Amino acid sequence: MIGIVDYRAGNLTSVARALEHLHEPCEVTDRPEVLDRASHIIFPGVGAAAEAMANLRRSGLDAWLKKWVQEGRPILGICLGTQVILSESEEDGTTPGLGIIPGVVKKFPGTLQAEGQRLKIPHMGWNTVEFQGDHPVFAGLPRAAEFYFVHSYYPAPMDERLVVGWTRYGIRFCAALARDNLVAVQFHPEKSGRPGLRILSNFCRWGGNDAA
Amino acid sequence: MLRKRIIPCLDVRAGKLTKGIKFKGNIDIGDPVEAARQYYEQGADEIVFYDITASSDQRQIMLDVVRRVAATIFIPFSVGGGIRTLADMRAVILAGAEKVSVNSAAVQNPRLIAEGAKAFGSQCIVLGMDVKRVEASARIPSGYEIVIHGGRIDTGRDALEWAREAECLGAGEICLNSIDADGTRDGYEIRLTSLISDRVGIPVIASGGAGTPEHLHDVLTRGRADAALIASMVHYRTHTLADIKAYLSGRGVPVRVHWA
Numbered sequence: 001m002i003g004i005v006d007y008r009a010g011n012l013t014s015v016a017r018a019l020e021h022l023h024e025p026c027e028v029t030d031r032p033e034v035l036d037r038a039s040h041i042i043f044p045g046v047g048a049a050a051e052a053m054a055n056l057r058r059s060g061l062d063a064w065l066k067k068w069v070q071e072g073r074p075i076l077g078i079c080l081g082t083q084v085i086l087s088e089s090e091e092d093g094t095t096p097g098l099g100i101i102p103g104v105v106k107k108f109p110g111t112l113q114a115e116g117q118r119l120k121i122p123h124m125g126w127n128t129v130e131f132q133g134d135h136p137v138f139a140g141l142p143r144a145a146e147f148y149f150v151h152s153y154y155p156a157p158m159d160e161r162l163v164v165g166w167t168r169y170g171i172r173f174c175a176a177l178a179r180d181n182l183v184a185v186q187f188h189p190e191k192s193g194r195p196g197l198r199i200l201s202n203f204c205r206w207g208g209n210d211a212a
Numbered sequence: 213m214l215r216k217r218i219i220p221c222l223d224v225r226a227g228k229l230t231k232g233i234k235f236k237g238n239i240d241i242g243d244p245v246e247a248a249r250q251y252y253e254q255g256a257d258e259i260v261f262y263d264i265t266a267s268s269d270q271r272q273i274m275l276d277v278v279r280r281v282a283a284t285i286f287i288p289f290s291v292g293g294g295i296r297t298l299a300d301m302r303a304v305i306l307a308g309a310e311k312v313s314v315n316s317a318a319v320q321n322p323r324l325i326a327e328g329a330k331a332f333g334s335q336c337i338v339l340g341m342d343v344k345r346v347e348a349s350a351r352i353p354s355g356y357e358i359v360i361h362g363g364r365i366d367t368g369r370d371a372l373e374w375a376r377e378a379e380c381l382g383a384g385e386i387c388l389n390s391i392d393a394d395g396t397r398d399g400y401e402i403r404l405t406s407l408i409s410d411r412v413g414i415p416v417i418a419s420g421g422a423g424t425p426e427h428l429h430d431v432l433t434r435g436r437a438d439a440a441l442i443a444s445m446v447h448y449r450t451h452t453l454a455d456i457k458a459y460l461s462g463r464g465v466p467v468r469v470h471w472a
Contacts, residue, residue, distance in 0.1 A: 010333060011305055017283050047333050110413075114213065120438065122335060124385065124415050126215040126257055126468045142470045146215060148288060150335045169214060191288050191310065193252070193471050 002026040002204060003038030005065070007055040009045030009080050018190040018197060024204045032064040040074045040204060041065075043081035044190075046150070049089040049105065052080055053097065062098060069100050069182055074208030076137070076200075077184030079151060082177075085184055086155055101179060103157035112170030119170045122152045129165040129175045129187065137183045137202045138164065138176065145195040147175070147187035154186060181208035215468045216432045217257040217439035218456060219417060220446055222247055224293075225264050227273035233447045245280045251446070252285040255453040255471040259285065260313070260387070260441060263293035271300075275307045282308025292340050292387075301328050305336060313387060315340035316360035319367055319374070322381055329382025338417075339383040343371045343404060344391045356404055363391045371404070372411060379412045386412065387441065389419040397423030397444065405435035417441055425451065425459035432465050 004015055006028050019026040019042075026042075027034060035041060043065065045052060056062040069075060077085050089095045089105035097105070112119040126146040131138045154173040157163065165176030165185070176185045183203065189196035223230040224244045232240035233247045241247050248259050261281075263274045271294065278291055291304045292313025301312045312332075318324050318339060328337045342363055348355035356371035375386055388408055390401035400421045409416040418437035422428060428440045445451045457467045 011308075013306070013308060014282065014310070017308065018286055021283065021286070046335065117436070118413075119214075120413055120415050122384065122414075123214065124335065125217050125438065127213065145470055146468045191286060193287050195470065197286055 001038050003035040003041045004028040005035065005041060005043045005061060005081070006030040007045065007052060007059065007061055009047045009052045009055065011046075012044050014188075015042055015044050015078070015190045015200075018200055019204070022197060022201050022204065024201075030059050030061065032060060035064065035068075040076070040206075040208075041068055042076045042078065042203075043085070044078040045080035045084070047080055049080065049083060049091040049095045049097070049153075052084055053095060056084070056098070065098060066100060072181045072209060074203065074206055075182050076203045077182070078190070079186060079188060082155055082184035082186055083153060085182070086157065089153060091153055100182065101155075101157050101162065101177065101184070102159065103155060105153045106156050107153050108169065108171075114170055122150055123169045124150045126192075127167050127169060127175075127187075129167050131165045131176070133164055135164050135178050135183070136206050137178070137199060139202055140198055141195050147185075147189065147192040147196060149175075149187045151186060155184070213466045215257065215466050216437070216460070217417070218255075218428070218453060218460075218467065219258045219260055219439055219441050220251045220256050220453070221260040221262065221419070221441045221443045223262050223264055223443075224274060224277060226270045227277055230264065231447065234449045238449070244277050245284055248281050248289070249284050251453065252287055255457060255468070256287065257468055258287055258439070259289040261289065261291045261293075261309075262313075263291065265294065271303075275303055278304060278307035278309050290338055292338070296324075298324070298327050298331060301332065301336075305332055311336050311338050311385070313338040313340045315342065318378070319358060319360050319369065322377065325378055325381040325383050329384070334382045334384035334414075337383050338385045338387050339375075339378040340387045340389065341371060341375065341378075342389050342391055343401075345401075345404070354407060356407070359391060372408060375408050375412050379414050383414060385415045385417065387417040387419055388437075389441075390421060393421030394419075396421050399423065399427040400431035400435060400437075400440070402430055402435040405431055405437050409436040409438070415439065425456045428456060429460055429463050429465060432460070 290311035415438035
C-alpha cells in the first residue's frame with residue numbers, strides 16, 4: 001500500500017486518483033499508525049509553508065516523517081511537500097522546515113525576465129525538466145519531458161549534487177532532487193499526463209536504496 | 213522555458229455537451245468525460261468546463277461529471293459556470309477539479325475571490341471576465357467594460373481596473389473573454405488581451421474568436437497571453453491540437469510537444 005500523507009495542505013485526492021489509475025492501492029491519511037503499514041510514502045501538498053508545518057507538528061507527523069526517512073524507506077515529496085523537507089523557507093519571513101535535506105526554499109524574484117518580457121509569478125504551467133544521471137524514479141522519460149508546475153517558491157538544496165532535474169524560469173532552479181531513499185519534485189506528476197504517471201509508477205516499484 | 217498552454221473549452225448542460233464534438237471518423241460525442249479524455253490523449257495542456265445548467269438541482273450532475281473526469285485525465289482542469297459561494301467552490305474542488313472559475317458572482321461580491329483564495333489557495337481561483345468594447349470615458353478609461361450574465365447586463369465597471377482589483381483580492385489567473393470576438397472565428401481581441409496581460413502579474417488566458425492557428429499565434433505573441441482557449445476549431449475538427457501545436461512550434465511559440 002502507498003501511504004499519502006494528509007496534513008490538510010490542499011486537495012490530496014488527485015494523487016490518489018492517479019495511483020488508482022495505475023492500480024496501486026493507496027490510502028490518504030494523517031494517522032502515523034496507518035502510514036506505518038505503507039511500503040512507500042507520498043508527501044504532496046499545496047499552500048503555505050507555515051500552516052503546513054503547524055499541521056505537521058500538531059499531528060506528530062513531523063517526527064514521524066523524519067523517522068521514516070532515517071529508516072531508509074522510500075518517500076516522494078511533491079510541491080509543498082518537497083519544500084517542507086528542506087531546512088527553511090523564505091515564505092512568511094522565515095519558516096523552519098523539517099530539515100531532512102539541508103537547504104533553503106526561495107521566492108522567485110519579482111523582476112524575472114525572459115526575452116524582454118516580465119515573467120509572471122506564480123510559475124504556472126508546463127515547463128521542461130532536464131534530468132541528470134539515471135535515477136530509477138525518472139527512468140524511461142523523454143530527454144526534455146514537460147511537467148506541470150504551479151509555485152512561487154523553489155527548493156535550493158545546499159548540496160547541488162542532490163539535484164537530479166533542472167528547470168529554467170528566468171533563473172535555473174531545482175525541479176527534482178534525490179538522496180538515498182528520498183526523491184522530491186517541485187512539479188506535479190499527478191497532473192503531468194503520461195510522463196508524470198510514469199514517475200509515479202516508477203516510484204511505486206522503487207526499492208528506495210538503489211539511487212544513482 | 214514555460215510553455216504557452218492550449219486549452220479546449222467544453223460547454224456542459226445537465227451533464228451533456230451542448231453541442232456534439234466530432235472525433236475520428238466524425239463520430240459525434242455528447243459525453244463530456246469522453247470528450248475530455250480524447251483531448252487529453254491528443255495533447256491538451258488543460259481543459260475548461262463551463263456548466264451552463266440553469267437549475268441548481270442539476271448541479272449534482274455536473275459534480276458527477278467532474279468526478280469522472282478527474283479519474284480519467286491527469287492534467288489540470290477547471291470548472292466554471294454558476295459558482296456563487298464558497299460551498300460551490302469546495303464541492304467542485306473536492307470532486308477533483310484543479311481550479312474553479314468565478315465570473316458574474318465575483319463582480320457582484322468581490323469577497324468571493326478573497327475567500328476562495330484563502331480557503332483553497334490563489335492557484336485554484338480563476339477569474340472569468342466577459343468584456344465588451346465601449347467608448348472610453350471617465351468611468352471606463354480603458355474602453356473595455358465588464359458585462360455579466362453571459363453579456364446580458366452591463367456593469368459600468370472598467371475591465372482593467374477589475375482585473376487589477378481581482379489580482380489584489382487573490383485571483384490566481386484571469387480568463388479573459390471578448391464578447392465582441394466570441395463566436396466570430398475572426399481572431400482574438402489582441403488589443404484587449406495585451407492591455408490586461410501587460411498590467412497584471414498573474415497569467416491571462418485569452419478567450420473568444422479563435423478560428424485558425426494563426427489567431428493563436430497572434431494572441432500568444434502580440435497579445436502576450438499565457439494561454440489560449442479554443443472551442444469550435446477543435447470541436448468541429450477543422451483543426452487538431454497536434455496541428456495547432458505543430459504550427460505554433462514552427463513559428464517559435466513554446467508549446468508542449470511530448471504528450472504521447
